[in-house]
Amino acid sequence: xxxxFHLSAFCLVAAIAVTGCKIVPDPDPTEIGSASVGQTxxxxxxxxxxxxWEARVLPVIQENLVPLDELRAALAENTDAAGEKFGLRPKGxxxxxxxxxxxxxxxxxxxxxxxxxxxxVDTTGDGAADVTVQLGPVIRGTALRDAMPFIDFxxxxxxxxxxxxxxxxxxxxxxSTPKPEGDxxxxxxxxxxxxxxxxxxxxxLVPVMLEIGG
Amino acid sequence: xTITRRIFVSSLAMATALSVSFAAxxxxxxxxxxxxxxxxxxxxxxxxxxxxxxxQELGYETLVLVHDDDPNKQSEMYDTAIARGANAIIxxxxxxDATVAPVQRAKDAGIPSFLIDRxxxxxxxxxxxxxxxxxxxxQLGAEKFVELMGEEGNYVELLGRESDTNAGIRSSGYHDVIxxxxxxxxxxxxxxxxxxxxxYGKMESxxxxxxxxxxxxxxxxxxxxxxxxxxxxxxxxxxxxxxFDGSNDVRDSIKAGGIKATVLQPAYRQxxxxxxxxxQYLTSGSTGQDEKQLMDCVLIDETNADKLETxxxxx
Numbered sequence: 185x186x187x188x189f190h191l192s193a194f195c196l197v198a199a200i201a202v203t204g205c206k207i208v209p210d211p212d213p214t215e216i217g218s219a220s221v222g223q224t225x226x227x228x229x230x231x232x233x234x235x236x237w238e239a240r241v242l243p244v245i246q247e248n249l250v251p252l253d254e255l256r257a258a259l260a261e262n263t264d265a266a267g268e269k270f271g272l273r274p275k276g277x278x279x280x281x282x283x284x285x286x287x288x289x290x291x292x293x294x295x296x297x298x299x300x301x302x303x304x305v306d307t308t309g310d311g312a313a314d315v316t317v318q319l320g321p322v323i324r325g326t327a328l329r330d331a332m333p334f335i336d337f338x339x340x341x342x343x344x345x346x347x348x349x350x351x352x353x354x355x356x357x358x359x360s361t362p363k364p365e366g367d368x369x370x371x372x373x374x375x376x377x378x379x380x381x382x383x384x385x386x387x388x389l390v391p392v393m394l395e396i397g398g
Numbered sequence: 399x400t401i402t403r404r405i406f407v408s409s410l411a412m413a414t415a416l417s418v419s420f421a422a423x424x425x426x427x428x429x430x431x432x433x434x435x436x437x438x439x440x441x442x443x444x445x446x447x448x449x450x451x452x453x454q455e456l457g458y459e460t461l462v463l464v465h466d467d468d469p470n471k472q473s474e475m476y477d478t479a480i481a482r483g484a485n486a487i488i489x490x491x492x493x494x495d496a497t498v499a500p501v502q503r504a505k506d507a508g509i510p511s512f513l514i515d516r517x518x519x520x521x522x523x524x525x526x527x528x529x530x531x532x533x534x535x536x537q538l539g540a541e542k543f544v545e546l547m548g549e550e551g552n553y554v555e556l557l558g559r560e561s562d563t564n565a566g567i568r569s570s571g572y573h574d575v576i577x578x579x580x581x582x583x584x585x586x587x588x589x590x591x592x593x594x595x596x597x598y599g600k601m602e603s604x605x606x607x608x609x610x611x612x613x614x615x616x617x618x619x620x621x622x623x624x625x626x627x628x629x630x631x632x633x634x635x636x637x638x639x640x641x642f643d644g645s646n647d648v649r650d651s652i653k654a655g656g657i658k659a660t661v662l663q664p665a666y667r668q669x670x671x672x673x674x675x676x677x678q679y680l681t682s683g684s685t686g687q688d689e690k691q692l693m694d695c696v697l698i699d700e701t702n703a704d705k706l707e708t709x710x711x712x713x
Contacts, residue, residue, distance in 0.1 A: 274688065274691070274692070275687050275688050275691070279692065279693075279694070280694065298578075299578050300578055322574075322578055324537065325534075326533075326534065336688055336690075337688065337690040337691070337692060338521045338527075338688050338689040338690040339521070340690075341519055342494065342517050342519060342563045342567070343517065343529065343531075343532055343533055343563060343564075343567040343692075344563065344566055344567050344570060346533075347533040347567060347570060347571070350533075351574070
C-alpha cells in the first residue's frame, strides 16, 4: 500500500511542476489516492480499483486459483485446513474465508433482465444449481476486496470508503466479463472468480473470467 | 459415577485456585479504563460488561466510565484515565473526528487505546479498532426487509446520529440493496439520533403525514423499538419493522410477532476481544493483528431469535 502513497505523492509533485503556480491544498497523507483531492469516495475508490485491477488484483487471483472440485473435496474434509491451504482473508477472528476458483458447468438458470443479473450453474452434474455467477452490474458482497492481501482496512479512512472500494472492484469484475445474451440455458460455462465461503453448497461467485459455449 | 465426581471436584478445585491467582495478580497487571456511551442502550451496557468481565479475568482492575456521546465529557474521561495511570483504555467513542485528539493525548502519555464498535478518522493512533462489519450487516438486514416487503411499497428510514460513521455506513448498505427495487419507495428519511424516545416522536409525525407506509428500516434497535411503540399506539402493527444491533428487547419483540428482524453485532465478544488484544499488547508489545478489524454480523429473525442473549448467539 505504501508504494501507492509514494506514487500518488510523486504524481502530485509532477502535476504541480507541469502546471506551474497552482495552489493545491495539502493532501491528507494517510488517505489512499491522496493525489485526487476533492474527489468523492466513490470516484477515488473507482480510480484505485482501476489502477490495481490488472497490475495486482488479477495476479492474486491467478496465483491462488484452485479448481472448484479440488476445493470442494478439501472443504468437505476440514474447512479450516482448506482455508489455510487455499483461502484468502484479512487477519482477525470472524473473518470468513475467500477463495479464487476455476470451474465449469451447465447453465440451468438465468436472470438477465435485472440490475443484479445472475446465472445458476450446475457444476456437479446433479441437475441443481450449485454456483450462482453474479453478472451485475449490482454485485453483492466484498469477496474481491477481502481476498486481496495488499488491501488493508487500516489504510482506508473508514468503513464507508472501504465499502466503496468493494463496490468499485465488483464494478471492474462486471466491466471485464461479457454479458451473456439470448437463451443461455443448457450452455456450458467456464468461469474463474472469487467467492466468500458462507454455505459450501451455494457459492455466490464474483467472476473475473467467463466463457460461454459448447 | 465416581470418575465423573472426581473430575468435577478437581475442576472445581482448579477453578478456585485460578480465581485466587487472578485476585493475587489483580494488583500487578494494573488498570484498564472502559469508556462507552450511556448504558441506557443495552448494546453499550453489554460492551462495558463484556470488557469489564474479561479484564478482571485477565487480572486487571477496571474503571468503567460513560461519556453520553458528549465529546467534551469523553475528553475529561480520557484525562481521568490518564491521571489514574491506566495501562490501557477500551473505548466506544463519541465521534469519529472529535475522538482523534484525546486518543492521541493518551498515546503521548504512553497509554494505548483499543477502540470498539465505532471507528475514528485516523489510523496509527489507536492500537486496535475492532468494528462490526456494518456494511455487510446492513445488506443482510436490507435483503430481509426487501423480502418481507414483497419487493414493493412505501417505506421509512430512521437514521442514526450523523457524527457517527456507523449511521452513514448502515444507510448506504441498506440503499445499495433496496434501491435495486424500483417498486420500493422511500417516503421519509429522518434521523432519530439512535434514541428510542426521539424515534417514537418522529414515527408519530411521519405516520400522520404518510399513513400509507408499509415498512420501517431503522439504523439501530433502540430506534426500531421507539418506532414500533408509536406504530402500536396508532394501531399499525401491520407495518414491517427491521432494526440493527441484536438487542434482547428486539429479540423479545420478534418472538412476540412485533418487530420482524434485526442484525446482530457481536458486541459482547467484540469488547472481550479488545481487552484480550490490550492484554497481549501490554504483555508482548504487539496484538499480532492489523489495527482496523471487521467482525461479520448475523441476521436475526424468528428462526434464530431464541438463540440470542446479550448480543451473543449461542451455537
